[in-house]
Amino acid sequence: MDYLEERLPQNSAPEAGLSGSQSVDRALGLLSLIGREPAEGLPLGEIVSGSGLNKPTTRRLLLALMRAGLVEQEPQTRRYCLGEEAFVLGVLAARRHGLLEIAMDGLRRLSAETQDTSFLTVRRENYAICLHREEGTYPVRTHALQAGDQHPLGVGAGSLAMLAALPDDDVDRVIAANEAVLLARYPGFAPDALRVDIAETRARGFSLNPGRLVASSWGIGRAFRYPDGRVAGALSIAAIDSRMAPSRQAELAVPLAREAERMEALLAEMFVSKRAGRPMAAAVPRSIETGRAAR
Amino acid sequence: MDYLEERLPQNSAPEAGLSGSQSVDRALGLLSLIGREPAEGLPLGEIVSGSGLNKPTTRRLLLALMRAGLVEQEPQTRRYCLGEEAFVLGVLAARRHGLLEIAMDGLRRLSAETQDTSFLTVRRENYAICLHREEGTYPVRTHALQAGDQHPLGVGAGSLAMLAALPDDDVDRVIAANEAVLLARYPGFAPDALRVDIAETRARGFSLNPGRLVASSWGIGRAFRYPDGRVAGALSIAAIDSRMAPSRQAELAVPLAREAERMEALLAEMFVSKRAGRPMAAAVPRSIETGRAAR
DNA sequence: TCCAGATAGTCCATAATATGGACCTTATTC
DNA sequence: GAATAAGGTCCATATTATGGACTATCTGGA
Numbered sequence: 001m002d003y004l005e006e007r008l009p010q011n012s013a014p015e016a017g018l019s020g021s022q023s024v025d026r027a028l029g030l031l032s033l034i035g036r037e038p039a040e041g042l043p044l045g046e047i048v049s050g051s052g053l054n055k056p057t058t059r060r061l062l063l064a065l066m067r068a069g070l071v072e073q074e075p076q077t078r079r080y081c082l083g084e085e086a087f088v089l090g091v092l093a094a095r096r097h098g099l100l101e102i103a104m105d106g107l108r109r110l111s112a113e114t115q116d117t118s119f120l121t122v123r124r125e126n127y128a129i130c131l132h133r134e135e136g137t138y139p140v141r142t143h144a145l146q147a148g149d150q151h152p153l154g155v156g157a158g159s160l161a162m163l164a165a166l167p168d169d170d171v172d173r174v175i176a177a178n179e180a181v182l183l184a185r186y187p188g189f190a191p192d193a194l195r196v197d198i199a200e201t202r203a204r205g206f207s208l209n210p211g212r213l214v215a216s217s218w219g220i221g222r223a224f225r226y227p228d229g230r231v232a233g234a235l236s237i238a239a240i241d242s243r244m245a246p247s248r249q250a251e252l253a254v255p256l257a258r259e260a261e262r263m264e265a266l267l268a269e270m271f272v273s274k275r276a277g278r279p280m281a282a283a284v285p286r287s288i289e290t291g292r293a294a295r
Numbered sequence: 296m297d298y299l300e301e302r303l304p305q306n307s308a309p310e311a312g313l314s315g316s317q318s319v320d321r322a323l324g325l326l327s328l329i330g331r332e333p334a335e336g337l338p339l340g341e342i343v344s345g346s347g348l349n350k351p352t353t354r355r356l357l358l359a360l361m362r363a364g365l366v367e368q369e370p371q372t373r374r375y376c377l378g379e380e381a382f383v384l385g386v387l388a389a390r391r392h393g394l395l396e397i398a399m400d401g402l403r404r405l406s407a408e409t410q411d412t413s414f415l416t417v418r419r420e421n422y423a424i425c426l427h428r429e430e431g432t433y434p435v436r437t438h439a440l441q442a443g444d445q446h447p448l449g450v451g452a453g454s455l456a457m458l459a460a461l462p463d464d465d466v467d468r469v470i471a472a473n474e475a476v477l478l479a480r481y482p483g484f485a486p487d488a489l490r491v492d493i494a495e496t497r498a499r500g501f502s503l504n505p506g507r508l509v510a511s512s513w514g515i516g517r518a519f520r521y522p523d524g525r526v527a528g529a530l531s532i533a534a535i536d537s538r539m540a541p542s543r544q545a546e547l548a549v550p551l552a553r554e555a556e557r558m559e560a561l562l563a564e565m566f567v568s569k570r571a572g573r574p575m576a577a578a579v580p581r582s583i584e585t586g587r588a589a590r
Numbered sequence: 591t592c593c594a595g596a597t598a599g600t601c602c603a604t605a606a607t608a609t610g611g612a613c614c615t616t617a618t619t620c
Numbered sequence: 621g622a623a624t625a626a627g628g629t630c631c632a633t634a635t636t637a638t639g640g641a642c643t644a645t646c647t648g649g650a
Contacts, residue, residue, distance in 0.1 A: 021359035022636065023608060024322040028363035031384070038387040044627060054610050059628065064316035068323035070384075078627065082388035088419060089326070090385005091395070091426050092333040093377035095443045100386070124383060131386050148390045317607065318637060339598060349639050354599065373598070591650100598645070607636065615628070620621100 026053060027061040031070060034080055038148040041074055041081030099233055100131050102266050106235065106259040107134035113255050116239040117141055121158030121221070123231060126177045127151065128159035131233075142217035142238050152178040154194040155186055157209040157219030158234035163194070164201035165223035165231045171198060188212045206253045207234075211241055218244035222256050224263040232267060235260050321348060322356040326365060329375055333443045336369055336376030394528055395426050397561050401530065401554040402429035408550050411534040412436055416453030416516070418526060421472045422446065423454035426528075437512035437533050447473040449489040450481055452504040452514030453529035458489070459496035460518035460526045466493060483507045501548045502529075506536055513539035517551050519558040527562060530555050 019025050033050050034042055042050070048058045062080055065071035069085030094101060103120045110118040116136040121128050130149045135141065145156060153163040153174050163171060175182075175191050182189050189212065201207040207221040221236030237252050314320050328345050329337055337345070343353045357375055360366035364380030389396060398415045405413040411431040416423050425444045430436065440451060448458040448469050458466060470477075470486050477484050484507065496502040502516040516531030532547050 019359060019362070020355045020637070021318060021322070023316060023318050024356060024359035025362065027316070027319040027322075028359065028365065032363065032380075035384055035387045038390040045625090055627085056610060056629075057608075060315045060608075061319060064314060064319035064323065067314070067320060068327070070323065081391055082384065084388070084392045085327075085419075086384045086388035087392040087394075088385070088417065088424060088426070089330055089377065089381045090383070090388060091424070092330045092443050093379070093381035093385060095333040096376055097379045097382040099382075122383065124380075129383060129386070131383070148387050315608070340596090350598085351600075351639060352637075355637080594647100594649090596645100596647080598643105600643075601641090602639105604638085605636105606638075607634105609633085609635075610631105613628105613630080615626100617624105617626075619624075 023061065026051070026057070027064055030058065030061055031065060031082075031086075034071060035082055035086075036150060038082060041077070041079035043077070043079050047080060102270075103132070103233075103235070103263060104134075106262055107132060110134070110235065110237060110255055110259055111136045114237060114239075114252055116237050116243065116252075119145060119158055119219075119221075119236045119238065120233060121156075121162065121236060122233040123153065123162050124150070126153055126174045128153050128156065128162060128234075130158070136239075138239070138243070140240050142214065142240055144214035144217040145219075145238065151213070152181055152186065152189070154178075154197065155182075155189050156213055156236075157207050157221035157238065158223075158236035159221070160194075160197055160201060160209060161207035161221035161223040161234040161236065162231050164198040164207060165225070165234075171195075186213075206249075206256060207236075208249065210244075216241045220244070220249055220252055220256065222253070222260045224260040224267070227264075227268045232263070235263070318356065321346070321352070322359055325353065325356055326360060326377075326381075329366060330377055330381075331445060333377060336372070336374035338372070338374050342375060397565075398427070398528075398530070398558060399429075401557055402427060405429070405530065405532060405550055405554055406431045409532055409534075409547055411532050411538065411547075414440060414453055414514075414516075414531045414533065415528060416451075416457065416531065417528040418448065418457050419445075421448055421469045423448050423451065423457060423529075425453070431534075433534070433538070435535050437509065437535055439509040439512040440514075440533065446508070447476055447481065447484070449473075449492065450477075450484050451508055451531075452502050452516035452533065453518075453531035454516070455489075455492055455496055455504060456502035456516035456518040456529040456531065457526050459493040459502060460520070460529075466490075481508075501544075501551060502531075503544065505539075511536045515539070515544055515547055515551065517548070517555045519555040519562070522559075522563045527558070530558070 030047060030051055030053075033047060044055070044059065044062075047062070048055050051058060053061075062071060062073075066073060066083070069083045070089075071080055071086075072083040073080050099122060100120060107118045107120060111134045114136065115138040118134045118136070119130055120132045121130050123129075127150050130145050130147055133145060133147050151159055154160050163174060166174070175194060179191055182191060182194070197207070205222075209219045209221075211218050217238060218241050219236050219238035221234050223231050223234040226232045235256060237256060325342060325346055325348075328342060339350070339354065339357075342357070343350050346353060348356075357366060357368075361368060361378070364378045365384075366375055366381075367378040368375050394417060395415060402413045402415060406429045409431065410433040413429045413431070414425055415427045416425050418424075422445050425440050425442055428440060428442050446454055449455050458469060461469065470489060474486055477486060477489070492502070500517075504514045504516075506513050512533060513536050514531050514533035516529050518526050518529040521527045530551060532551060
């Protein structure tokens with residue numbers, strides 16, 4: 001199937017406009033595609049079918065990405081994966097987009113206080129990406145979620161918290177976009193089930209994943225927002241089911257809420273110190289088969 | 296001045312080969328250029344002159360980068376800076392290139408033991424980039440170096456340690472490439488002075504920056520290598536001059552060497568677990584002004 | 591309030607670039 | 621060792637990216 005279409009769907013303005021940089025758009029699409037398999041990398045064939053491009057074009061663009069160090073090709077397996085330069089760029093970008101740095105203290109406090117593992121998750125289109133996993137001290141730990149892992153919005157505690165924090169029409173759009181993937185690869189997360197989860201999350205004040213992704217691995221999550229109201233990310237805590245009885249959920253929700261509010265305060269501070277207007281350029285929709293945003 | 300030429304010089308194989316992806320190469324060159332000003336971002340004009348491209352082309356490529364989220368334009372100042380997506384990509388790439396993650400424990404130990412601030416630095420072409428700064432507890436701290444800061448190889452303790460760890464012909468090449476910048480912007484780091492520093496570093500076993508970048512801010516550094524011998528990065532410790540008398544330098548050098556060796560052991564482990572051949576694709580030279588120059 | 595200068599951003603005919611069908615090469619399987 | 625499959629490359633062609641010339645917007649000075 002067509003990975004990229006799956007996750008960067010929208011041809012909202014189909015022919016709308018030629019970007020004027022087809023090849024760059026395509027190359028960056030490949031980069032994003034490769035980023036989806038951070039651990040293993042992807043073989044050429046999968047990149048070809050995943051992108052919808054043909055082999056020579058794909059290869060040529062990959063060579064360009066490799067020249068820039070953003071992609072590397074594992075000599076043995078010939079798989080393509082993110083390069084060192086991508087990592088360094090990320091460190092540089094962290095100066096402005098240092099959610100992780102801002103969140104680290106909070107995650108440490110959460111894990112220290114609760115002994116369980118805590119997570120920072122952000123939204124990326126219709127998916128949630130785990131940016132950091134802060135280990136707890138309790139000897140039995142769940143390893144259902146690692147830094148770099150990606151799941152559709154709604155799958156997992158932090159991910160669900162973010163989805164529930166979106167306005168209803170966004171929720172509908174996201175679920176519709178993910179419907180195929182959810183049904184095919186996430187049993188237990190059918191669209192209808194997600195809608196129930198969202199309602200419960202909103203009523204309860206925090207999200208709950210009762211071991212639906214990995215049995216016995218439960219989690220609770222809470223989203224936090226930028227000063228302008230956009231969802232910025234989510235904090236979550238995971239533990240084995242025996243440590244997640246309803247009473248403990250309520251207990252854990254307190255420090256979780258505290259840290260989420262703290263994040264919002266820190267973000268507000270960041271922006272106050274900088275300007276008055278909109279905090280960040282709004283995300284521009286993108287697709288590998290570009291048609292620049294209508295308008 | 297022509298920034299990119301300064302730092303991505305080489306037309307080692309001048310006409311050698313048309314890349315077949317001029318625009319992608321150019322776009323990624325812009326990305327790298329913007330990465331050099333992680334804090335402020337760059338105005339269009341500087342990107343134009345810095346890249347050697349013309350305005351419409353630059354702008355078109357920037358739009359493509361913005362569509363992908365790798366670059367954002369600050370609405371107020373209209374400056375272009377690295378986008379959120381660059382940050383996220385970095386986190387994803389950290390799975391494979393997680394020098395930082397590997398180094399964190401060591402940095403914490405160093406700062407805890409010495410009470411001074413410690414750093415992880417990596418090489419990027421002819422420059423050194425500080426990836427992390429781990430604060431010490433001692434109340435007087437130097438803030439000469441922050442995560443994301445970049446200086447020519449040889450400028451600063453970690454940076455000098457890496458330069459001194461290179462084979463002589465690489466040293467020559469790097470110093471030649473940086474000569475103009477060094478003379479223009481780094482008084483006290485003239486090529487000849489650097490060569491003396493390198494000799495001393497090699498003799499001593501660790502590098503020393505006696506407050507040459509920022510007065511009273513001294514540092515010592517030590518490089519570490521990949522299993523195949525390539526320089527991977529450097530660890531360093533910085534403090535005010537009064538805490539860097541020769542006797543204390545020797546004292547600090549011990550844990551510094553220990554942690555550097557530990558890094559090499561960890562890197563060796565990473566590769567053993569993966570394959571037998573070359574550890575990573577060799578960096579491919581790149582330049583923004585592709586082929587066509589002549590004429 | 592208006593103008594000068596500077597910087598940001600856009601248009602569009604043209605030339606150069608990226609495209610992709612066909613082909614070659616290297617591993618893996620039976 | 622022939623067959624299959626995947627990785628990789630060539631090159632004439634048409635599509636795409638280019639950049640000179642133009643317009644819009646902002647800044648500060650009188």
